[in-house]
Amino acid sequence: METLDELRARAEGAPSILELMDDARVRAFSAEVDGLFFDWSKTKVDEGSRALLLRLLDERGVAARRDAMFAGEKINETEGRAVLHTALRAGPDAVVEVDGVDVMPGVRETLERMRAFAADARKRFDDVVNIGIGGSDLGPAMGVLALAPYHDGPRCNFVSNVDGADIADALEGLDPERTLVIVASKTFTTTETMTNAATARDRLPGATFAALSSDLERTEAFGIPADRVFGFEDWVGGRYSMWGPIGLSLMIAIGPERFDEFLAGGRAMDGHFRDAPWARNLPALLALSGLWHNQVLGCATRAVLPYENRLARLPAYLQQLEMESNGKRVSMDGAELSEHSGPVVWGEPGTNGQHAFYQLIHQGTRVIPCEFMVAREGHEPGLEHHHRLLIANCLAQSEALMRGRTHAEAKVLLGEKFEGAELDRQAAHRVFPGDRPSTTLVYPKLTPFVLGQIVALYEHRVFVEGTVLGINSFDQWGVELGKELARSLEPILAGEESADGKDASTRALVERLA
Numbered sequence: 001m002e003t004l005d006e007l008r009a010r011a012e013g014a015p016s017i018l019e020l021m022d023d024a025r026v027r028a029f030s031a032e033v034d035g036l037f038f039d040w041s042k043t044k045v046d047e048g049s050r051a052l053l054l055r056l057l058d059e060r061g062v063a064a065r066r067d068a069m070f071a072g073e074k075i076n077e078t079e080g081r082a083v084l085h086t087a088l089r090a091g092p093d094a095v096v097e098v099d100g101v102d103v104m105p106g107v108r109e110t111l112e113r114m115r116a117f118a119a120d121a122r123k124r125f126d127d128v129v130n131i132g133i134g135g136s137d138l139g140p141a142m143g144v145l146a147l148a149p150y151h152d153g154p155r156c157n158f159v160s161n162v163d164g165a166d167i168a169d170a171l172e173g174l175d176p177e178r179t180l181v182i183v184a185s186k187t188f189t190t191t192e193t194m195t196n197a198a199t200a201r202d203r204l205p206g207a208t209f210a211a212l213s214s215d216l217e218r219t220e221a222f223g224i225p226a227d228r229v230f231g232f233e234d235w236v237g238g239r240y241s242m243w244g245p246i247g248l249s250l251m252i253a254i255g256p257e258r259f260d261e262f263l264a265g266g267r268a269m270d271g272h273f274r275d276a277p278w279a280r281n282l283p284a285l286l287a288l289s290g291l292w293h294n295q296v297l298g299c300a301t302r303a304v305l306p307y308e309n310r311l312a313r314l315p316a317y318l319q320q321l322e323m324e325s326n327g328k329r330v331s332m333d334g335a336e337l338s339e340h341s342g343p344v345v346w347g348e349p350g351t352n353g354q355h356a357f358y359q360l361i362h363q364g365t366r367v368i369p370c371e372f373m374v375a376r377e378g379h380e381p382g383l384e385h386h387h388r389l390l391i392a393n394c395l396a397q398s399e400a401l402m403r404g405r406t407h408a409e410a411k412v413l414l415g416e417k418f419e420g421a422e423l424d425r426q427a428a429h430r431v432f433p434g435d436r437p438s439t440t441l442v443y444p445k446l447t448p449f450v451l452g453q454i455v456a457l458y459e460h461r462v463f464v465e466g467t468v469l470g471i472n473s474f475d476q477w478g479v480e481l482g483k484e485l486a487r488s489l490e491p492i493l494a495g496e497e498s499a500d501g502k503d504a505s506t507r508a509l510v511e512r513l514a
């Protein structure tokens with residue numbers, strides 16, 4: 001891609017972030033929508049590079065593909081499907097057609113059924129156990145923790161791992177009469193989920209079961225009556241599904257009205273993504289900062305660092321959203337990508353990470369672009385001083401990464417303690433190279449509406465990055481081979497089949513573990 005080459009050339013010998021920094025830059029390299037403020041001034045993108053990055057969006061036809069997505073066109077070409085998670089949060093008057101048929105009456109009807117079911121479940125049950133994995137787990141699990149201050153419904157437990165410890169621990173001490181087990185699986189075939197669901201049925205007789213799935217035949221075969229099944233269409237991808245039936249546990253936890261606020265937050269971000277010019281468009285700006293760091297500068301990872309303890313599951317949620325979407329090796333036409341695919345995404349809430357892995361971010365030899373997130377206000381009355389410390393730490397980290405500390409400054413700090421060569425040696429360990437990039441997302445307070453804004457912001461960011469790279473962000477063929485091989489190994493481990501066809505290492509491991 002020529003524009004990317006031009007960007008790489010500009011990045012060579014670009015001024016430092018501190019040299020670029022001034023008030024005008026902060027104004028130019030930040031944008032705000034509905035209280036959400038994104039600052040990407042602490043990157044090395046200058047005006048010229050920003051113009052090229054924006055050009056990339058036009059060259060790659062991002063606007064046309066975005067409009068095609070919202071219009072229900074089948075942009076998930078390898079599976080022949082539309083991509084319409086946005087329909088799950090569209091307003092009451094929306095009309096969204098797939099193959100000439102408006103899908104919104106069905107969406108609204110399911111949402112109404114969910115609301116009635118959730119309202120009743122909030123009275124009848126003390127515990128909800130959501131059994132699902134990947135997109136059928138991470139969204140609601142992340143959301144229930146994030147919105148703990150609004151959680152006034154039954155306790156919610158999330159079981160995902162096929163490790164029997166997960167389901168055994170979750171079922172411990174539950175009263176079947178007061179427990180709702182939700183089997184969440186789009187396909188209703190996923191080994192982990194179906195194994196855990198069968199165990200729950202055996203071990204908790206008398207519990208009420210509900211299902212969230214696209215496959216109504218399989219839910220019936222499992223024995224779940226139709227009035228406790230909430231279906232969705234194939235145009236909702238697993239990792240984009242927490243807005244609909246897969247969000248049922250979240251709706252039960254916080255109540256239907258607050259779930260509506262969550263949907264409204266997502267809807268507001270959709271409107272912004274569709275209407276705002278790219279230069280002020282938050283999903284586009286997040287994507288451009290991502291492309292700059294990953295494809296232009298060659299940084300293979302990015303850290304997501306929420307200064308919000310209740311966003312502890314957000315990095316895991318974003319790992320699936322970003323890495324399952326944009327971790328591809330070929331472009332839409334099947335040709336090998338000419339650029340790297342999406343980055344490794346990882347992170348932990350601050351300030352905990354500061355006492356664990358930030359050492360490497362500050363002084364390691366590789367540059368790790370950091371995405372900080374922080375709220376202006378917390379939820380804990382009387383603990384405002386905690387929140388001030390939280391904000392101070394968040395801002396201190398991005399400042400330290402940018403500013404760094406020179407050898408001369410380190411020597412001054414050491415004062416009289418050392419001299420000569422020993423002073424130089426000791427100072428070298430205390431040098432911070434600085435000029436390390438970060439972005440900061442500031443939100444007013446982690447309400448259901450704001451969580452909706454943030455999740456939709458990241459969804460669209462992934463879409464923009466994927467589109468620029470020519471990737472289909474909505475399939476996940478890369479998970480299939482491991483599943484097939486696990487299916488072939490299970491009977492070998494059970495002693496029912498021979499390991500002869502396997503390689504020497506796998507045979508030796510089977511022998512040790514069988």
Ligand SMILES: O=P(O)(O)OC[C@H]1O[C@](O)(CO)[C@@H](O)[C@@H]1O
Pocket residue numbers: 133134135136184185186187188189190193238239324476479
């Ligand atoms: O909801 P299902 O069909 O059980 O799938 C769970 C997860 O498994 C995957 O298909 C990957 O194996 C994810 O994309 C999906 O979110």
